[in-house]
Amino acid sequence: MFPRHQITLLDLSAGLSYLSNQRPSEELTLKTNSWTYPIEPFISIPDYFLSFYDVKNQLISWLCWIVFFVVIFTVLQKKFMKILPGIILAILWFITFCLYVIFLPVNKYYAIPTAPNLALIDFHSHTIYSHDGFATPRYSITWHKRNGFNTWFITDHNSTNGVAVIRDMVQRDKINAKICYGQEISDKYNNHLLVFGLKKLNPPYSTEETKNIVKYVHNNGGAVIVAHWWEDRGSGFEKLYKSGVDGFEIYSHTKKMPAASEILKTIAFCREKNLIMTGGTNWHGWGARNDVWTTVKIEDWQKMQHAEVENIIVNSIRNRKTDMFRTVIIDRNEPKTNLRVVFEPFVGLYYCFIGLNIWQRIVWLLWLSIMLLIIEKHNAFSTEKKNKLISYVYIVLSLFLLFCGILCFIKWGQVAQYNHMLKDCSLFLASLAVLWGLAGAIKR
Ligand SMILES: [Zn+2]
Numbered sequence: 001m002f003p004r005h006q007i008t009l010l011d012l013s014a015g016l017s018y019l020s021n022q023r024p025s026e027e028l029t030l031k032t033n034s035w036t037y038p039i040e041p042f043i044s045i046p047d048y049f050l051s052f053y054d055v056k057n058q059l060i061s062w063l064c065w066i067v068f069f070v071v072i073f074t075v076l077q078k079k080f081m082k083i084l085p086g087i088i089l090a091i092l093w094f095i096t097f098c099l100y101v102i103f104l105p106v107n108k109y110y111a112i113p114t115a116p117n118l119a120l121i122d123f124h125s126h127t128i129y130s131h132d133g134f135a136t137p138r139y140s141i142t143w144h145k146r147n148g149f150n151t152w153f154i155t156d157h158n159s160t161n162g163v164a165v166i167r168d169m170v171q172r173d174k175i176n177a178k179i180c181y182g183q184e185i186s187d188k189y190n191n192h193l194l195v196f197g198l199k200k201l202n203p204p205y206s207t208e209e210t211k212n213i214v215k216y217v218h219n220n221g222g223a224v225i226v227a228h229w230w231e232d233r234g235s236g237f238e239k240l241y242k243s244g245v246d247g248f249e250i251y252s253h254t255k256k257m258p259a260a261s262e263i264l265k266t267i268a269f270c271r272e273k274n275l276i277m278t279g280g281t282n283w284h285g286w287g288a289r290n291d292v293w294t295t296v297k298i299e300d301w302q303k304m305q306h307a308e309v310e311n312i313i314v315n316s317i318r319n320r321k322t323d324m325f326r327t328v329i330i331d332r333n334e335p336k337t338n339l340r341v342v343f344e345p346f347v348g349l350y351y352c353f354i355g356l357n358i359w360q361r362i363v364w365l366l367w368l369s370i371m372l373l374i375i376e377k378h379n380a381f382s383t384e385k386k387n388k389l390i391s392y393v394y395i396v397l398s399l400f401l402l403f404c405g406i407l408c409f410i411k412w413g414q415v416a417q418y419n420h421m422l423k424d425c426s427l428f429l430a431s432l433a434v435l436w437g438l439a440g441a442i443k444r
Pocket residue numbers: 126130132133157284
């Protein structure tokens with residue numbers, strides 16, 4: 001009756017056939033969190049927003065369309081005085097909704113391996129020990145386990161302090177996971193380098209030649225992978241290759257995701273030079289969604305110590321065992337053109353809906369009916385009662401945001417020497433709380 005469009009797992013390492021002749025992953029199966037079915041719309045929408053590939057422009061497109069509709073409706077109702085307050089309120093709602101998307105701790109999909117002995121690795125992740133990280137060590141464990149990972153590198157910016165903390169937690173709680181030493185640093189040319197397998201790497205490296213850093217890391221038993229080279233920065237492929245790096249990230253999350261052509265170019269280059277290709281989440285603690293895993297087969301990895309697993313992976317990178325690494329991504333198989341971005345809300349929601357199965361669609365219908373019922377009930381109230389009710393909602397929202405802001409600030413106190421993000425975030429939450437409080441007071 002309706003078109004149905006399947007979301008699949010794609011073996012990105014198979015590379016050159018990507019786009020034209022896709023190879024589904026043999027190593028992983030994609031699973032849906034089935035307990036989320038009854039609240040499907042509240043999970044699907046954040047999942048869609050978190051799949052943005054050109055975050056800034058897709059958000060701007062949404063905001064423009066929202067403002068456009070607010071203006072149209074107020075003009076049609078001839079309430080010209082309400083245009084400006086209407087726009088401000090809509091923007092406030094949209095920002096609050098974005099916070100919901102970012103902080104909702106429920107993911108729609110996760111992956112499971114088809115064979116035992118398969119380590120599902122995240123090669124790139126951050127914690128609050130990064131200046132821009134939001135994830136506590138505890139949340140790093142929860143998030144990774146929830147998304148199906150069993151091994152991950154903590155690659156904080158210029159710090160390795162998170163690893164020992166997380167290893168202790170994993171040990172204490174008998175969690176089946178291996179945590180590995182990593183660090184993300186930038187060199188003289190602003191290449192972002194992922195350094196694996198080193199407990200410590202002392203600054204300064206931001207003024208250092210790439211080849212000197214690589215040499216140092218190699219001499220100390222570590223490995224170097226170039227992070228998200230597609231972000232406008234750093235030296236080109238050739239120069240990085242000549243500096244001796246062990247490989248390139250072919251997929252990780254950045255504000256602007258790599259175009260298919262850029263991924264293809266990297267894969268072709270890595271194949272030609274026999275370089276390692278890895279996938280990482282570059283997760284900083286925002287959003288429950290993940291769409292990339294790298295698998296490496298390691299016999300009996302479960303029985304090993306953290307350091308043993310780490311050694312095997314790092315040595316495989318250094319010895320360029322390229323066949324061991326397979327990067328798998330969720331493919332939404334959607335158009336990614338500029339025209340799409342202009343009409344983002346319509347195109348995006350369309351693809352969001354046709355990705356649903358029959359049960360999920362029924363749940364959507366049920367929730368839409370409930371919404372309509374609530375609106376109808378609400379409209380039957382007198383203006384005075386309506387305003388009172390809305391004012392309550394705004395004030396509760398304001399108090400909740402303030403509470404989150406305070407929690408955030410307390411967390412920041414523990415890592416103040418490394419972290420900016422938690423402080424900025426607590427200020428942002430507090431400002432938003434003030435705005436909602438004001439809106440509530442005005443409505444009264
Ligand atoms: Zn960062």
